[in-house]
Amino acid sequence: MNQLDMEIIFNKKKKEKPSSQTLEFGKVFTDHMFIMDYTRGQGWHDPRIIPYQPLSLDPSAMIFHYGQSVFEGMKAYLTQDKDIVLFRPEKNFQRLNKSNDRLCIPQLDVDFVLEALKKLIKVDNEWVPEAPGTSLYIRPFVISTEPYLGVAPSDSYKFIIIMSPVGSYYKEGIHPVKIAVETEFTRAVSGGTGEAKTGGNYASSLKAQEVSESLGYSQVLWLDGVEKKYVEEVGSMNVFFKINGEIITPELNGSILQGVTRTSIIELLNHWNIPVAERKISMAEIREAYHEGKLEEAFGTGTAAVISPIGEFLWNDEKMVINNGLTGEISKKLYDSLTGIQNGTEPDLLGWITKVLTAESVK
Known part of the structure; x- marks a missing residue:
């Protein structure tokens, strides 16, 4: 599968973006989503970026009845230099494949889906929030879609990536x-x-x-x-x-x-x-x-x-x-160091950061 084969349909009705100062976790979603289908005998096919929208599934789709699904959670950050970066994204996609294996879901090409994610972030780069402690949360997931009421691995799946600008997960923030x-x-x-x-x-x-x-x-x-x-x-x-x-x-x-x-x-x-x-x-x-x-x-x-x-x-x-x-002292030091690496205020000595967009190319 080639990245050049990816179709992009731009959303003509862009949403109003929430203030970075009032973000909650997982309440608002960006203008676009990535989606790709799997069919037994054909493999993963038809990768595309489309406007964020509801899914249409048969009522007998196996996800509703047998729960064959996996997901990941990752984030994109706006650094102090206004670059957009990801934190160890290959680890998340490798773990997604490990979850896929346990749930009898076909493996994904890690390099391809990482490039697809980068493309989606570039399309929706204006959604990466700027306020301290905020980020663009990324939810890749796979669901079984075959219309069949039988306990067996599905013959078809959808791999989807949606994104949401977020503030702190806990209302307490860094407080205990x-x-x-x-x-x-x-x-x-x-x-x-x-x-x-x-x-x-x-x-x-x-x-x-x-x-x-x-x-x-x-x-x-x-x-x-x-x-x-x-x-x-x-x-x-x-x-x-x-x-x-x-x-x-x-x-x-x-x-x-x-x-x-x-x-x-x-x-x-x-x-x-x-x-x-x-x-x-x-x-x-x-x-x-x-x-x-x-x-x-x-x-x-x-x-x-x-x-x-x-x-x-x-x-x-x-x-x-x-x-x-x-x-505690260690908790604070770890938080400051990890978020510092993610937002570019501390050096990335261990090579964890993947750059998606430079400040010059961010809208």
């Missing part, structure tokens, strides 16, 4: 969030789909999320699905703990999503020669460290939230307030 530890419900187990980014994982998390929000907590911390003992991840983030000077994050075990931000944080900590360990860690160990005064920080990492300090855990009716509910 409160997290409830989930002890009743299970999101995923090893051998399931926990390490794939598929919609079903998020659907199964909604009940626990609803309960935690009713108690005044922003998110849920999931424990392992077998013993309900070991920490796994927060609903929208991987999680890290600083205990007695060491940074610890749960090891990947088949039920935890391998976050691109998680990987980047580990690489950044190693670059700084700060001890970081990937291992099993139980809530009992965290509670013990808390009571001994050794639980110094906790924070979540993810594309949407970037770095989100955790100021309090609720576990078995016990509240553990971390660092007096304040943002």
Whole structure:
């Protein structure tokens, strides 16, 4: 498939763009979208950029009945020099293919879809917001479209990319969030789909999320699905703990999503020669460290939230307030460094940035 084959239909009725100062997360979408179809025997075909619009699907399309879908989350940033850049986009598309494999969805050509994304951003470059802390959120996803009521991999799919200018994922911003530890419900187990980014994982998390929000907590911390003992991840983030000077994050075990931000944080900590360990860690160990005064920080990492300090855990009716509910030193340093690399105020020493448009070519 050649990038030159891509059709572009421009939207003649462009939307009014929201103020960068009042952006919410995932509420407004750009003027255009990318779409490409898959048909068994033909492969991926007909790549095109078209006006953002509703989809027309048969009521028997398999996505509605069996949930065969995957997605990714990434961002485009406007740097201080007014360039438009992406942060490690190849990692997201490689992970999308890993999710595709788990859900029996055909593989995508990473180089091609990355070029398609760059083209879409160029078409909608005016939508990349300028205010500090804002970005253009990018949602690539695949859905099964074959009209068939049978439990089997679909014979047809759509790969779509939509984009949305966003502010902070949490209303708290970089300020610490409160997290409830989930002890009743299970999101995923090893051998399931926990390490794939598929919609079903998020659907199964909604009940626990609803309960935690009713108690005044922003998110849920999931424990392992077998013993309900070991920490796994927060609903929208991987999680890290600083205990007695060491940074610890749960090891990947088949039920935890391998976050691109998680990987980047580990690489950044190693670059700084700060001890970081990937291992099993139980809530009992965290509670013990808390009571001994050794639980110094906790924070979540993810594309949407970037770095989100955790100021309090609720576990078995016990509240553990971390660092007096304040943002910790490591959390702040990681946030400043990562966002600095993304917005061009810090050097990209590890080669993570992909430039889409230079300031001269941005409208």
